[in-house]
Amino acid sequence: MITRATTGRTSTPSGASLPSMPERTYSHQEVEAKWSARWAADPTIFAAEPNSTKPKYYVLEMLPYPSGTLHIGHIRNYTIGDALARFKWMRGFNVLHPMGWDAFGLPAENAAIKNNRHPHEWTNYNIAEMKRQHRRMGFSYDWSREVSTCEPEYYKWNQWFFTRMWDKGLVYRKQALLNWCSECATVLANEQVVNGCCWRHETIPVEQKELTQWFIKITAYADELLNEIGNLEGGWPDRVLAMQRNWIGRSEGAEVDFTVAGSGEKIRVFTTRVDTIFGATCVILAPEHDLVKKYVSGDKAAAVKAMIDARATQGLGEVEKVGIDTGLRAINPFSGEPVPVWVGNFVLSGYGTGAIMAVPAHDERDFEFCSKYEIPIVPVVRPAEGELTLPFTEYGISQNSGPWSGLATAQARAQMAAHAKANGFGETAVTFRIKDWGISRQRYWGTPIPMIHCATCGVVPVPDKDLPVILPKDAQLTGKGESPLARTPDFVNVDCPRCGEPARRETDTMDTFVDSSWYFYRYCDNHNDDAPFSSEAIKYWFPIDQYIGGVEHAILHLIYSRFWTKMMRDLGLISNDEPAARLFTQGMVIKDGSKMSKNKGNVISADTMMDEFGADTGRLFELFAAPPERDLDWTDAGAEGAARFLGRVFRFVTRNIDRLNEIGEPGEADRKVLRKLHQTTKKITEDFESRWHFNTSIAAFMELVNEIYTHEAALAPATRREVLEKLVLLLAPFAPYICEEMWEEMGRTGPVFKQPWPTFDEALMQEDGADVVLQVNGKVRSRLLAPFGTSKAELEKLALADPKMQLMIGTATIVKVVVVPDKLVNVVVKG
RNA sequence: GCCCGGGUGGCGAAAUCGGCAGACGCAACGGACUUAAAAUCCGUUAUCCUCACGGGUGUGCGGGUUCAAGUCCCGCCCCGGGCACCA
Structure with missing residues (x-):
């Protein structure tokens, strides 16, 4: 066991020799193995107390994806949380410190295909391995509360929440353009598109393909998610809050209808500067806009398709603006003037209405576009002072704007929006950058979406009594084509719960961010078969007192989690508005100048580290x-x-x-x-x-x-x-x-x-006295030890009497003496 | 372009409210112990001038406020991260 040191003698700084005392050398291998085993043998040692009278403290580290083994980068997060948990125990808190596994996801599926092992087997092996490493590190988790999101006991409640949201109108299905790799014959998540190409086929450009997908209506909470960011200030890092504000991207403006000459169809545009509408010299549609499909054909339609695909490929950064003249004309409802309708590659279909009015005199992008295509540029705002140089994007004074000419543009903006509303061709509008959460995945290793398609009844949710919809074990995984579940007849074929006729199950699975949006609630009551959790347990433990994780989750996971909390609150399950009172984002671990990665070969596994140190x-x-x-x-x-x-x-x-x-x-x-x-x-x-x-x-x-x-x-x-x-x-x-x-x-x-x-x-x-610094012109020249609380006058006297100070001051004239009691005396001299 | 961080010895860093810049650790060097080495213990270590005593300079750059600035203000530069044609 512990070895006795060979020599019992100890030298001391003073040189005095101590009596011979037994001194031990430390063997981390033996000591850590011993206590790790003892802790593992006592399931309650790190458990929270039931019915405790102590104040509660819920400390949580973000749950890992069970990818294999922990390295020294991972353990930083857990080490911080563990130090905090142990400190809070010592401070007399009833501490909840759980851990679990974000166990669904594509890597398991790919690894399974490659190694011909079932994803469940691969995942559970990794969980066991990582749990062993957690125990070896001595992290104080209450393993009785462990949650693994790939188990039916957990994902049942994903499905239950999904059908609750369907009932409330928070879940819907719609067609959307998605990233499509022709080689894989499958949809890719945005994260799987690298430089416009498929991550597995780096030379195959991603195409845009229209598919029907399930969406969760996170935008219904956009305002609340934004407004309540203020309540998190102080507890969450400013950086994270800024990123969330930016992501939600609220923008106030107006929507105005332009009328297509001839057909009478409306083109609704969104603008934050309705005051510049008299300067609108064309209308530009996103290439995906419905009117484009309807009216653009032949060569121009092919050019539009190329524009859509090119945008997916180029993706990042600024790309040269390209336009196609549709030949249509639209009537400006304010001026009555017709303007040409173009399609532009820089107009986003997913933002605003997917159509803009171009005001080249007062918008840099419109200026660039209209200059290129020789579309007229009409100034309608002049600066309050100075020369007008185009494009002029500031506020100023309206001109050439009918009855609004001469008004300050801020005023004109409000009045013109009201005018549009009064005349039925527009209204004030708020637009968000955040989009609804598309959660359909054409993958196997995820939560089955609990919906049934019936020819008679339409879409019917799976009734609670039939939940969970179990993910079948025997699906054939190829990594190609549509969802593997679609080729599993026993899964697909089902009777409609409403009319009893043969129907078809939904075969897509849920985005794994669904799993991680509420897992920390499940820890509070993880064996509950009747509900996702008991409301009393949540009332006691929530909000999380301290959440700790990487900043890479600042937007996705943390916005989804905030949304899920508000949604559950509105279902009446919980009463807290936010999941976590405090959030901490730890820095990365760098080795040899860069983040650890297999490619760089600079990964140090937790086991290697523990063996050695x-x-x-x-x-x-x-x-x-x-x-x-x-x-x-x-x-x-x-x-x-x-x-x-x-x-x-x-x-x-x-x-x-x-x-x-x-x-x-x-x-x-x-x-x-x-x-x-x-x-x-x-x-x-x-x-x-x-x-x-x-x-x-x-x-x-x-x-x-x-x-x-x-x-x-x-x-x-x-x-x-x-x-x-x-x-x-x-x-x-x-x-x-x-x-x-x-x-x-x-x-x-x-x-x-x-x-x-x-x-x-x-x-x-208490120190023996104040160590007072004596300065001449701000430079330390001497110091003295004075009793605490020595008066200013006395300190000044002592400082001036100090021989070193006298030497430095010499014959110079004393201009001023600054005394900070118990701290310093500064003598200011001249000459 | 916009929004966050950050820039201090050979290195990681500290200075929490405007008051001694460089705590603590690493590396390096010296000493003690040892037959020897390792381990351990003690010490030196921003830089320049000086034999020394001592003095000058120094927190990315340029200004400013102040008795006093790493810290506050103004104007820049560089590095890292996020967002990015958002109408």
């Missing part, structure tokens, strides 16, 4: 090397430093355990060490409660240990006892294994992370 060392180093929100450079040399430090603590503790009952009176050394001990306790406590700068907590702890080493020989037994105990307690959230071991070595019982957190005594922290 130990879990505690890895945790301590990752917390020490940078503040948690910043990126962190992993270096083996740095990790060795962390290991060295833990050894230093361990040796001190073990060689002093037998010295606690000696006789001795406290003296100067004790005072110094206790002062540092209490200062450090305060510092670490405050870092946990406010800043989360664990790097400075650990630095302070190292300073404390240095101070202890300096004075070790002279310490009285009472001091030694206090120091030993508090050292172990203060270090416990950061390095749980070694602290548990030392606690036991000290003859103490109970898990160390359930002991009360050490308190500090302000009186003991």
Whole structure:
């Protein structure tokens, strides 16, 4: 087991030789294996207390995708959460600290095809492997609450929510243009389109294909999702909130109808600058616009199709503007003038109405387009002061705008929108950038969408009594064509729940972001067969007190989760408006200058790290090397430093355990060490409660240990006892294994992370006096030790009497003396 | 282009409210211990001038406010990330 050091002698800084004491060297392999096994054997050790009178604390790390093995990048997230959970236990909270698996998804399906193994088997193998690594790292999860999203007990409730949303009109089906790879013969998610090509066929451009898809109406909550961002300020990083605001993209303006000359059909455009409508010299349609399909044919239709495909391919960045004149003319409802109707590649079908009025004099894009195609440019706004240079996009004074000429444009804007409404050709309108959430996936490894298509009854949801719709085990996976479930007759063929006639099941599965939108609610009541969870359990635990994860989820997962919470609230299941009161996004772990990846060959697996350094060392180093929100450079040399430090603590503790009952009176050394001990306790406590700068907590702890080493020989037994105990307690959230071991070595019982957190005594922290800096013209020239609270006048006198100061001041004239009590004296001189 | 971060020794970083720049650690060097090495313990380490005492300079760049600026203000540069033809 623990090996005795070969030499019991210890040298000390003062050179004084201590009596020979037993000192241990630390073996992380043995100690970590021992405690890991003990913790695994006690299923309640990390469990929350039922019916607790303590305040609750729900700390959550984002659940991982079970891809295989953990590396040292993954463990940063868990290490931060684990330190917090353990700290909160010590502070007397009833802590909920669960973990689970985001277990559905395409990688499992692809791996299954490649290795000829079932995705479920592949996934469960990975879960077992990652769980083993979590346990080896010593993370304090309550595994009795584990959730795996690919199990029917979980995805049943995805289906249940889906049918609830259908009932409320929050789920609908519509045709939409989707990314299509002809080689795979399948739809691709946006994430699977790389530089306009399929991720698996990097030379095959993605086409746009129209398919019928299921959508969740997240836009019904767009306003609330945006407005309540304000309630998250302070608890969520500003960066994340800014990204969400940007993503939701609310824009106020007006919609106005132009009438197609001849047919009388309306083209509705969205504009934020209706005040410039007299300058609209053409109408431009998105290539996907319905009117284009209806009226554009022949060569021009082919050109439009090419435009659509080109846009999918080019995708990123600014592309040269291209237009096609449809030959149609549309009447401007304000001026009555006809303008040409064009199709433009820069007009987005998914934003606003998919059609714009081009005002080249007052919009840079319209200016560029109209200049290119020699469409007239008519200024209708002049600046309040100065020359007009085109395009002029600021507000100003309206001109050439009929009755509105001469008005400030802001005024004209409001009046003209009202005019459009009064005359029935428009209204004020709000447009969002966020779109409804398309959740259909033509994949196997996901939650079956619980809908039935009946020739007579139309779309019928699967009744609750028939849920879950089980994902069949025997589907044939090819990675090609439509959903594998469509070729599984036993699954597809079903009787209509309404009329009983033969019908057909929906064969698409749900986006896996559905699974992760509410998993943290399921942790609170994960064995419930009758409901997704009990409302009482949620009432007790929610909102999540601290959510921790990567910033890459700032938009997708975190917006979906906020939506899902509001949706469940409106179903009457819960009463909280937001899932998490606080969010923390940790930085990445960098190795050799870049993020770890298989391609770069710079991945260090968690197992390799633990073999070499130990879990505690890895945790301590990752917390020490940078503040948690910043990126962190992993270096083996740095990790060795962390290991060295833990050894230093361990040796001190073990060689002093037998010295606690000696006789001795406290003296100067004790005072110094206790002062540092209490200062450090305060510092670490405050870092946990406010800043989360664990790097400075650990630095302070190292300073404390240095101070202890300096004075070790002279310490009285009472001091030694206090120091030993508090050292172990203060270090416990950061390095749980070694602290548990030392606690036991000290003859103490109970898990160390359930002991009360050490308190500090302000009186003991007091320095002997104020170290007052003496400056001449802002430069430090001397210093003095003065009793705290020494008066300004007295400090000034002392400073001027200081020989060094007198030398520096010399014959110069004293202009001014600034005194900051207990801090500094600055003598300002001239000449 | 817009929105966030960030720029401090050889390296990771600290300075929490405008008050000693570089805590703590890594690396390097020196010493103690050892037959030796490792481990451990102690020490030195921003830079320039000076034998030394001591002094000058220094937080991306240029200005400013102040007795005092890494920190506040104005104008820039560079790096990283996000969004990006959003009408």
